[in-house]
Amino acid sequence: MLKLIIGNRAYSSWSFRGWLAVKQSGEEFEELVVPMFDAEWEERREGDEFAPGGGKVPILWDGDCVVWDSLAIIEFLAERVGREVYWPEEIGARAMARSMAAEMHSGFASLRRELPMNVRRSYAKQELSEEVRQDIDRILQTWAQARARYGGTGDFLFGNWSAADIMFAPVVTRFITYGVAVPSFAGIYMKAVLSQPHVAEWVDKAQDEPWVIEAYEEGGAQ
Numbered sequence: 001m002l003k004l005i006i007g008n009r010a011y012s013s014w015s016f017r018g019w020l021a022v023k024q025s026g027e028e029f030e031e032l033v034v035p036m037f038d039a040e041w042e043e044r045r046e047g048d049e050f051a052p053g054g055g056k057v058p059i060l061w062d063g064d065c066v067v068w069d070s071l072a073i074i075e076f077l078a079e080r081v082g083r084e085v086y087w088p089e090e091i092g093a094r095a096m097a098r099s100m101a102a103e104m105h106s107g108f109a110s111l112r113r114e115l116p117m118n119v120r121r122s123y124a125k126q127e128l129s130e131e132v133r134q135d136i137d138r139i140l141q142t143w144a145q146a147r148a149r150y151g152g153t154g155d156f157l158f159g160n161w162s163a164a165d166i167m168f169a170p171v172v173t174r175f176i177t178y179g180v181a182v183p184s185f186a187g188i189y190m191k192a193v194l195s196q197p198h199v200a201e202w203v204d205k206a207q208d209e210p211w212v213i214e215a216y217e218e219g220g221a222q
Contacts, residue, residue, distance in 0.1 A: 001028055001029060001030055002022060002027055002028070002029035002030065002060060002061070002062050003029065003030040003031075003032065003060070003061040003062075004018060004019060004022050004029050004030070004031055004032070004058060004059075004060050004061075005032045005034060005049060005050070005057055005058060005059045005060075005061075006018060006019055006031065006032070006033055006034070006057050006058045007033070007034060007035070007036040007057040007058075008033070008035055008036050008206075008209060008211055008213070009033070009119070009202055009203075009205055009206035009209055010117075010118055010119055010120045010206045010209055010211075010216070011036065011116065011117055011118060011213055011216045012036065012057060012058075012117070013112075013117040013170035014056075014057065014058060014069075014070050015057050015058045016117070016169060016170050016173075016202060017058075017070035017071075017073075017074075017166055017167055017169065017170065018057075018058030018060065018070040018073045019031075019058065019198075019202060020166045020169060020198050020199065020202070021070065021073050021074045021077055021086075021163070021166055022060065022073070022077065023198040023201075024077070024085060024086065024161070024163075024166065024198070025077045025080065025081045025085065026081065026085075027077075027080075027081065033209075034057065035211040036057070036211075036213065037213055049061070052066045052068060053066075053068030053069070054068075056068065058070060058073065060073050060076070062076075070105075070167075071101060071102070071105045071167070074086055074101075074163045074166065078163070086162060086163040086166075087162060087163055088150065088158045088159070088160075088162060090150070092149075092150075093149075093150040093158050096145075096146060096149070096150065096158075097146070097157070097158050097162055097163065097164040098163075098164075100142050100146065100157070100164050100167070100168075101163055101164050101166075101167040103142070104167040104168055104171070105167065107135075107138075108135040108138070108139065108171075109135075110129065110131035110132045110134070110135050111132050111135040111136065111139075111171070111174065114128075114129060114131075114132050115132065115174045115177070115178050115180075116174075116215075116216045117170050117173060117174055117177070117216075118177055118216050118217065119173045119177070119202075119203045119206045120206055120207055120209075121177055121217065122176065122177055122179070123177060123178055123179060124179060125178075125179035125180075125181070126178055126179065128180075136175075136180060139168070139171060140182060140183065140186055143157060143168075143185075143186055143189060144183075144185065144186075146158060146164070147185060147189065155189070155192035156189070156192060156193070157189070161196060165193060165196075168193075169193055169196075169199055172189075172190045172193045172194065172199075173194075173203070175190060176190070176194070
């Protein structure tokens with residue numbers, strides 16, 4: 001059976017993506033949640049289960065086979081259960097979806113740094129830096145392009161739920177947490193993401209976690 005090691009649901013955006021990817025596969029898996037930055041964190045991340053990924057979460061084990069990094073987990077599972085489970089069928093849509101997923105994977109550093117994920121909190125609308133505004137504008141631009149070109153009558157970026165939506169799901173929660181104003185089409189899309197059963201399950205389970213990381217509880221940039 002697959003085994004997925006993740007960090008706190010409340011804060012760990014990459015764990016969120018990895019978990020959504022495994023849920024999307026439809027396969028059974030063992031889940032281990034490890035609280036980040038607690039007293040045992042440094043010792044735990046040096047253990048054998050964490051070592052291949054440099055002590056980071058998420059990390060997926062399939063027997064002796066190990067995959068770390070959320071985008072790698074998506075591709076590993078797509079090979080395992082079928083590309084169509086994660087990516088659009090049409091080649092142009094699939095190319096755009098992969099490009100958006102990769103851009104999310106490597107970009108938007110200001111958004112990540114100044115608006116850390118916290119699915120248990122909602123803050124008053126904040127003054128955003130110019131760098132964060134640029135990240136948000138770029139995200140909204142790509143969402144609009146995907147919806148216009150390939151969304152069709154579906155609820156998600158490429159119609160059906162895909163790896164692109166998985167990669168942007170934590171961004172949706174950030175926009176909600178920090179009261180980011182978005183155009184109507186994005187609000188409709190965000191509502192669909194939050195209603196997606198796997199996303200709703202993650203957010204619901206996060207509410208009951210006992211762990212608190214103060215650096216993520218202060219409403220914005222640290």
